Amino acid sequence: MSAALSPPTARLDAKCPGGPIEERWDKHRFDLKLVNPANKRKFHALVVGTGLAGASAAASLAELGYRVTVFCIQDSPRRAHSIAAQGGINAAKNYPNDGDSIYRLFYDTVKGGDFRARESNVYRLAQVSNHIIDQCVALGVPFAREYGGVLANRSFGGAQVSRTFYARGQTGQQLLLGAYSALMRHVGSGRVQLCARREMLDVVVVDGVARGVVCRNLVSGAYERYAGDAVLLCTGGYGNVFYLSTNAKACNVTAAWRAHKRGAFFANPCFTQIHPTCIPVSGAYQSKLTLMSESLRNDGRVWVPKQKDDARPPSAIPDEERDYFLERRYPSFGNLVPRDVASRAAKERCDAGYGVGRTKLAVYLDFRDALRRDGSAAIREKYGNLLQMYAKITAEDPYQVPMRIYPAVHYTMGGLWVDYNLESTLPGLFVLGEANFSDHGANRLGASALMQGLADGFFIVPYTLGGHFAGRKLAPVSADQKEFVASEQAARARTERILAVGGARTVDSFHRELGRTMWDLCGMARNAAGLAKAKTHVRALRAEFWENVRVPADGARLNQNLEHAGRVADFLEFAELMIDDATQRTESCGGHFREESQTDDGEARRDDEHFSFAAAWEHRGDGQPAALHKEPLTFEYVKPSQRSYQ
Amino acid sequence: MSAAAGHDAADSMRITLKVWRQEGPDRRGRMETYRLADVSPDMSFLEMLDVLNERLIAEGDDPVAFDHDCREGICGACSLVIDGQAHGPEALTTVCQLHMRRYSDGDTIHVEPWRANAFPVVKDLVVDRSAFDRIMAAGGFVATHAGAAQDANAILVPKPEADRAMDAAACIGCGACVAACPNASAMLFVAAKVAHLAQLPQGAPERERRALSMVHAMDAEGFGNCTNHFECMAACPKGISVENIARMNREFLRAALFERPTATAAEGG
Ligand SMILES: Cc1cc2nc3c(=O)[nH]c(=O)nc-3n(C[C@H](O)[C@H](O)[C@H](O)COP(=O)(O)OP(=O)(O)OC[C@H]3O[C@@H](n4cnc5c(N)ncnc54)[C@H](O)[C@@H]3O)c2cc1C
Ligand code: FES
Numbered sequence: 001m002s003a004a005l006s007p008p009t010a011r012l013d014a015k016c017p018g019g020p021i022e023e024r025w026d027k028h029r030f031d032l033k034l035v036n037p038a039n040k041r042k043f044h045a046l047v048v049g050t051g052l053a054g055a056s057a058a059a060s061l062a063e064l065g066y067r068v069t070v071f072c073i074q075d076s077p078r079r080a081h082s083i084a085a086q087g088g089i090n091a092a093k094n095y096p097n098d099g100d101s102i103y104r105l106f107y108d109t110v111k112g113g114d115f116r117a118r119e120s121n122v123y124r125l126a127q128v129s130n131h132i133i134d135q136c137v138a139l140g141v142p143f144a145r146e147y148g149g150v151l152a153n154r155s156f157g158g159a160q161v162s163r164t165f166y167a168r169g170q171t172g173q174q175l176l177l178g179a180y181s182a183l184m185r186h187v188g189s190g191r192v193q194l195c196a197r198r199e200m201l202d203v204v205v206v207d208g209v210a211r212g213v214v215c216r217n218l219v220s221g222a223y224e225r226y227a228g229d230a231v232l233l234c235t236g237g238y239g240n241v242f243y244l245s246t247n248a249k250a251c252n253v254t255a256a257w258r259a260h261k262r263g264a265f266f267a268n269p270c271f272t273q274i275h276p277t278c279i280p281v282s283g284a285y286q287s288k289l290t291l292m293s294e295s296l297r298n299d300g301r302v303w304v305p306k307q308k309d310d311a312r313p314p315s316a317i318p319d320e321e322r323d324y325f326l327e328r329r330y331p332s333f334g335n336l337v338p339r340d341v342a343s344r345a346a347k348e349r350c351d352a353g354y355g356v357g358r359t360k361l362a363v364y365l366d367f368r369d370a371l372r373r374d375g376s377a378a379i380r381e382k383y384g385n386l387l388q389m390y391a392k393i394t395a396e397d398p399y400q401v402p403m404r405i406y407p408a409v410h411y412t413m414g415g416l417w418v419d420y421n422l423e424s425t426l427p428g429l430f431v432l433g434e435a436n437f438s439d440h441g442a443n444r445l446g447a448s449a450l451m452q453g454l455a456d457g458f459f460i461v462p463y464t465l466g467g468h469f470a471g472r473k474l475a476p477v478s479a480d481q482k483e484f485v486a487s488e489q490a491a492r493a494r495t496e497r498i499l500a501v502g503g504a505r506t507v508d509s510f511h512r513e514l515g516r517t518m519w520d521l522c523g524m525a526r527n528a529a530g531l532a533k534a535k536t537h538v539r540a541l542r543a544e545f546w547e548n549v550r551v552p553a554d555g556a557r558l559n560q561n562l563e564h565a566g567r568v569a570d571f572l573e574f575a576e577l578m579i580d581d582a583t584q585r586t587e588s589c590g591g592h593f594r595e596e597s598q599t600d601d602g603e604a605r606r607d608d609e610h611f612s613f614a615a616a617w618e619h620r621g622d623g624q625p626a627a628l629h630k631e632p633l634t635f636e637y638v639k640p641s642q643r644s645y646q
Numbered sequence: 647m648s649a650a651a652g653h654d655a656a657d658s659m660r661i662t663l664k665v666w667r668q669e670g671p672d673r674r675g676r677m678e679t680y681r682l683a684d685v686s687p688d689m690s691f692l693e694m695l696d697v698l699n700e701r702l703i704a705e706g707d708d709p710v711a712f713d714h715d716c717r718e719g720i721c722g723a724c725s726l727v728i729d730g731q732a733h734g735p736e737a738l739t740t741v742c743q744l745h746m747r748r749y750s751d752g753d754t755i756h757v758e759p760w761r762a763n764a765f766p767v768v769k770d771l772v773v774d775r776s777a778f779d780r781i782m783a784a785g786g787f788v789a790t791h792a793g794a795a796q797d798a799n800a801i802l803v804p805k806p807e808a809d810r811a812m813d814a815a816a817c818i819g820c821g822a823c824v825a826a827c828p829n830a831s832a833m834l835f836v837a838a839k840v841a842h843l844a845q846l847p848q849g850a851p852e853r854e855r856r857a858l859s860m861v862h863a864m865d866a867e868g869f870g871n872c873t874n875h876f877e878c879m880a881a882c883p884k885g886i887s888v889e890n891i892a893r894m895n896r897e898f899l900r901a902a903l904f905e906r907p908t909a910t911a912a913e914g915g
Contacts, residue, residue, distance in 0.1 A: 075774070076775065148804075149808075168816075174815060248721065392743055560709070
């Protein structure tokens with residue numbers, strides 16, 4: 001291991017309350033100090049990001065009476081990446097009466113995360129899940145309904161109960177529009193100041209506490225300083241370190257990374273989720289990948305030809321010459337195995353030379369049998385939208401020929417380390433939604449990210465932030481203070497340095513090469529030699545970036561290429577931490593598969609004896625190895641077991 | 647649509663682009679011509695612009711600015727007028743979902759920004775649509791807050807009504823309706839939100855106030871009037887129906903009829 005080890009410090013106190021797990025959140029809320037209603041107006045929260053986490057947090061804090069300023073990169077808060085979520089949102093309502101409970105959602109999430117999440121946090125998530133649905137319905141979110149008028153549920157992502165609420169294939173859109181409407185209401189009431197087309201470039205630390213941010217106004221190019229009493233990062237995940245992913249193009253690690261450099265530990269960066277059902281890459285110009293909801297695996301069967309390089313069209317390959325490899329390897333779960341398992345199995349077949357399509361990096365997802373059984377009308381009713389989107393992108397008709405799918409980067413479980421209050425190791429800096437590491441361990445279950453973002457924003461941070469405001473003596477702060485000036489100068493200098501390089505290579509070409517390296521060597525499967533190679537490569541690429549990048553030189557107005565350059569520069573630094581983390585964790589768990597740690601039949605082998613911890617990395621200066629701190633994970637309620645889907 | 651598996655993308659096309667270039671809001675714009683020799687039919691329209699931009703950067707020119715983010719037709723960021731049509735030639739399709747196989751070798755394509763007084767150009771193909779946010783802030787919400795909600799199933803909504811509300815709520819806020827309208831009216835956008843919430847019991851208490859405030863805000867932003875051209879519906883990538891406009895007119899009338907002084911007082915929620 002290359003990183004210097006230092007003993008766990010007092011700063012890694014997760015602050016989880018003790019006692020019976022179902023009483024912890026109640027007890028904690030009672031123990032938190034309250035802010036006097038008359039004083040709330042005096043406190044100012046800076047909320048960076050307007051996805052589900054940021055929009056719900058900003059709206060709720062404004063509702064409580066705090067002053068709030070929110071920032072987002074897009075031209076409107078409604079366009080945050082959350083808008084693209086398709087499948088649904090979980091809650092333990094047990095409306096279908098099929099055996100669900102808060103405890104079961106808690107249990108499934110801890111187990112699904114492969115025992116790498118904190119029990120107290122996950123239990124709380126399951127507890128507040130029900131309020132989220134109530135709250136969203138009250139906001140006017142048009143969830144799917146039954147004829148009698150009650151809410152409809154479906155089973156999702158292999159769960160054995162139907163606990164997923166949905167709004168057609170646009171659940172994320174409808175939830176975000178709900179949270180956005182709550183936010184905009186308070187923009188209208190004047191409690192929230194909205195700053196769109198702003199990119200946060202630094203957190204300002206005063207007396208050891210996060211007290212402000214520096215942003216670049218993306219339209220004017222101006223640097224702006226904002227002072228407040230707390231900073232909430234709700235800036236999403238870093239999946240775009242792989243260049244190709246299902247994330248929106250603006251998704252980045254910049255906000256989290258800059259905060260990391262100011263003292264916030266980064267936890268489990270190597271935990272990334274690869275989603276099994278995405279439309280495969282079609283050419284070198286490919287700019288992003290499109291997810292096909294995993295609900296398709298309820299009716300589609302996944303297969304490849306048994307014969308290598310079989311050139312026949314799929315319809316000409318008889319059943320006995322098809323390898324339904326998920327059904328073969330996992331007879332009891334079949335096509336419904338969890339995401340990480342399905343993804344690796346597809347990769348294994350393609351690596352072994354059985355892939356299909358022009359690139360050979362695809363497997364079939366075939367509706368033939370379901371179409372025969374249920375008819376095309378029934379299939380259209382269930383999946384019409386998705387199949388149409390597939391046809392639009394590929395020009396192939398999935399009712400006639402099997403779809404071609406391949407795994408793609410989808411979600412990042414890693415993120416800034418937070419305690420039970422969602423506060424990072426930098427006091428006053430809270431981290432919500434996909435940007436934190438808290439609840440999903442090494443693997444996230446379908447329909448749980450939307451739940452977590454809204455839990456954090458609507459129901460957790462409104463309490464815990466009060467503890468920060470009331471519990472700490474916060475001296476008055478002004479954006480003219482020297483710390484603000486210094487942060488602005490640092491951000492400005494970095495941008496100017498990028499503009500000054502004047503090299504020959506475009507930002508996009510660096511980003512693509514980084515993505516390719518990470519995908520090949522730190523993607524679905526990792527090994528020590530590959531990771532070492534990746535590290536060397538990333539370092540060389542980063543050095544080249546600072547010598548040879550070419551960005552059209554105009555920092556004083558809208559310059560999308562410059563924005564991209566800043567994000568890629570941060571990805572190039574962050575990638576190394578991801579690699580270090582993947583190197584250090586020599587076990588396989590969840591989305592992190594170390595080839596050295598597998599069973600004889602190729603399944604992941606977890607190592608609880610040595611790796612039952614969250615890895616929290618401390619920045620020790622540029623060019624210095626980051627220091628690893630371990631937060632031990634103890635399981636009082638859910639006994640760790642090896643996952644088996646056979 | 648071809649039924650063959652593993653289609654062939656070997657064929658490439660030559661495309662001439664005429665693109666609106668404008669350095670800033672207060673600069674004069676012009677159409678620039680660019681020739682692309684190697685366009686794959688499998689590229690999306692935006693990927694073709696990416697390729698153009700890579701070339702422009704390499705040649706030391708300023709790349710074309712355009713808004714985009716999700717590239718899967720849901721965020722509403724992309725916003726190009728292609729050969730005079732908002733979002734281009736394909737029905738029910740945002741420009742990020744438009745693919746080059748729609749075009750043929752040798753085609754010339756004109757690319758312009760949304761054009762409307764209420765959407766000033768920021769740069770090239772990027773416009774300022776913040777007027778939509780301000781309309782939403784004026785009333786596009788249900789005034790409730792975390793903690794106040796009753797159990798979700800205590801509010802029953804018959805499926806057909808829930809479905810109709812969802813049809814209206816599917817609006818992605820891209821502004822194609824405004825760009826397509828000869829009067830640059832925002833009626834379809836506003837109507838979709840009013841209709842979405844008016845059809846749900848949760849939206850009922852604020853029905854009047856919502857319709858009035860949103861319409862007033864829309865007028866204040868300088869959008870034009872609706873004179874029933876229905877170009878908006880034709881351009882809408884989500885198929886939002888003009889029936890929503892009729893519904894909004896009813897809502898507005900109803901609200902105006904019953905308007906009491908307190909109903910419009912901008913208490914703001
Ligand atoms: C295609 C797809 C489908 C999905 N489907 C589901 C699903 O069905 N169910 C589910 O539970 N989950 C799903 N997910 C995951 C889920 O959508 C995300 O994890 C979740 O929406 C993240 O929300 P967030 O609020 O944390 O961040 P985001 O929605 O990513 O928002 C980030 C915000 O931060 C802002 N921001 C970022 N950096 C900066 C900066 N430097 N300065 C200023 N602002 C910044 C952005 O502008 C944006 O407003 C899906 C994900 C994808 C990609
Ligand atoms: S880029 Fe999101 S809708 Fe086109």
